[in-house]
Amino acid sequence: xxxxxLSLIVLPLRMSATEYVVPAGNIAAFFAELPADATYLSFxxxxxxxxxxxxxxxxxxxxxxDGKGCTLLLGPGSRGFTCDVPDQxxxxxxxxxxxxxxxxxxxxxxxxxxxxxxxxxxxxxxxxFIRQTETAVDLRFCLMARLERVFVTNPTGKGIVxxxxxxxxxxxxxxxxxxxxxxxxxxxxxxxxxxxFTVLNxxxxxxxxxVSEGAPCDHDLxxxxxxxxxxxxxxxxxxxxxxxxSNFHVEHAARVASIHVNxxxxxxxxxxxxxxxxxxxxPVILYMMGQLTxxxxxxxxxxxRIQTGLSAPRINIERCHxxxxxxxxxxxxxxxxxxxxxxxxxxxxxxxxxxxxxxRDRSF
Numbered sequence: 001x002x003x004x005x006l007s008l009i010v011l012p013l014r015m016s017a018t019e020y021v022v023p024a025g026n027i028a029a030f031f032a033e034l035p036a037d038a039t040y041l042s043f044x045x046x047x048x049x050x051x052x053x054x055x056x057x058x059x060x061x062x063x064x065x066d067g068k069g070c071t072l073l074l075g076p077g078s079r080g081f082t083c084d085v086p087d088q089x090x091x092x093x094x095x096x097x098x099x100x101x102x103x104x105x106x107x108x109x110x111x112x113x114x115x116x117x118x119x120x121x122x123x124x125x126x127x128x129f130i131r132q133t134e135t136a137v138d139l140r141f142c143l144m145a146r147l148e149r150v151f152v153t154n155p156t157g158k159g160i161v162x163x164x165x166x167x168x169x170x171x172x173x174x175x176x177x178x179x180x181x182x183x184x185x186x187x188x189x190x191x192x193x194x195x196x197f198t199v200l201n202x203x204x205x206x207x208x209x210x211v212s213e214g215a216p217c218d219h220d221l222x223x224x225x226x227x228x229x230x231x232x233x234x235x236x237x238x239x240x241x242x243x244x245x246s247n248f249h250v251e252h253a254a255r256v257a258s259i260h261v262n263x264x265x266x267x268x269x270x271x272x273x274x275x276x277x278x279x280x281x282x283p284v285i286l287y288m289m290g291q292l293t294x295x296x297x298x299x300x301x302x303x304x305r306i307q308t309g310l311s312a313p314r315i316n317i318e319r320c321h322x323x324x325x326x327x328x329x330x331x332x333x334x335x336x337x338x339x340x341x342x343x344x345x346x347x348x349x350x351x352x353x354x355x356x357x358x359x360r361d362r363s364f
Contacts, residue, residue, distance in 0.1 A: 027051040034058050043104075044068040054079045057116075059097045067104030067127065074110030076133070082115035088169025091118035091141055102126050111135075116142050117165065118175075125149055131190075133157060141165040141175040152187040152196075154214070159187035163200035172201040172227040172237050179204040189214035189252065195222040203240040203267070213251030220250050223269070224262040232345075234289045234310075235262045242268040250276045257283045257307070263290030265314075272296050276304065283307040283341075293318065298363060300324045309343045312353040322362045326354055 017039040023030055024046035034041075039062060043049060052075030057063065065081065074080055081101060085091050097119050104127040107113040113129040114137045116122055121144045128151040129136040136152040137160045139145050145162070152159040160182060165175030180202065187196035189212065196212040197220065199205050212220035225237035240263060248271075250258055258280060263269050269290045274297055276284055285294075288309040293316040300321035317324055327338025334351045335342040342352050 021045050022049070024049055028053045028055055031055050031057065038063070040064045040066065042066050042068055043070045043072070046070065048073065051075065051078060053077070055081050057081060057083050057097075057099060059094050060099075061096060062098050062100075064100045064102075066102055067107075069103060069105050071105050072107045074107065074113070076109065076111070078110035078112075079115040080107060080110050080113040080132075082112070083117040083119070085117045085141075085165070085167050087167055088165065088175065091165055091167065091170065091175060094118040095120050095141075095143070098122050100125075104128065106130055112138050114138065116140070116145070117167075118142070120144060122146075123148070127151070128153065130154060131156065135159070135161050136187075137161065139163070139177050139180070141170065142177045143179060145177060145180040146183070147181070147185055148183045150182075150185040152185075154188060154190040154193075156190055156192040158194055158198055159189070159196045159212075160185060161195075161198040161200070162202050162205060163198065164202065172225070173239050176239070177202040177205070181205070182207045182210060184209045186211040186213070189217040191215045193217040195219045198222045199224075199243065201225050201227065201237050201240060203242055205243050207245045207248065209247045211249045211251065213249075216253045216255050218254065218256045219258065219260050220254055221245065221248070221259045223260060225264055225267065226262055231260075231262060231288075232309075235264050235267075237264055240264055240267055242270075244270045244272075245274070246270075246272045248274045250274070251278075253278065253280055254282045257286035259285045260288075261285060261290055261292060262288035265289055265291075267291060269293070270295065273298075275299050276301075280304060286343075287313060287315070290314070292316070294324065295319055297321060297324060304339065305341050306339050307341050307343050308352070311342065311351060312356055313340065314356045315340075315358070317357075317359045319361045319363060320359075325359050325362065326357055 018037040019040040099122045102125045108130040111134040117140045125148045135158040162177040225235040225240040272295045285306040295318040297320040
């Protein structure tokens, strides 16, 4: 009885969850002065909104931002929906914040459309982002984030990025976007697009049912755990353990390499059911390091190749096309074995060793 009475006393003192309609005027000012009880924001006052600057999200345990099918036009310098994180101490304090951003018919322009930082469990879903000049979706230190049914069109820089924090005090070891999911997302590249999808210094990330298409880009997927920014060297981030990609459809050619893999030596990287449509002059995979498994790749052209920067690559090939193999020992050379080829840029590494390459259950 005493517990029930205490509950009755406490309940009226709790702040209510409140829905607000975002006005069609000064959006940035509205978010800067957001009432403390706001939990649900509806972009339902107009079919089209405009904002020239950043839309800074206040720290909140849970804030739903519902586009209601509207179009949001951003100014050239805008970072879209973003967070204020001056240093790692502030980032740690913000980790109790979570945002759901959904149902925008389009967010057009700006440097970025989404620039989330230091969140736990945030979700971006059912949105289309058009012509961002830097990165369409940039997630830094966003643990257990989820991107689903996100469509990026004509980014002039990068499409979707998950990475570590880059503010003072942040390192590649203490501010990752671990255990995040990218699902049913598409990047339609412009002529200047560099990477369609990028995952940096983050472990346990999964990509499922995604598409990269449009104009040629540098990379369809750039996966790396290099801590000093030197991609010519090998990844050395000891806290990154795994990455999984499943059902990835590539509909164009890459300029540098379709999939770049530079992960720590003990990290598990699984690429399953990847389909490259058409000819690829660049390597379909540029492998620098990591425990790489390729599985269920049923379509393979004879001109596809995997380049490696490691003389003794760690690669398992399972249930793949019969031409995805290491060739006839009598026809192999010191620098090439079937689909595997040593990087031309490594003249000091002259012999390709196949001790740790396994091919199982080939499909014919």
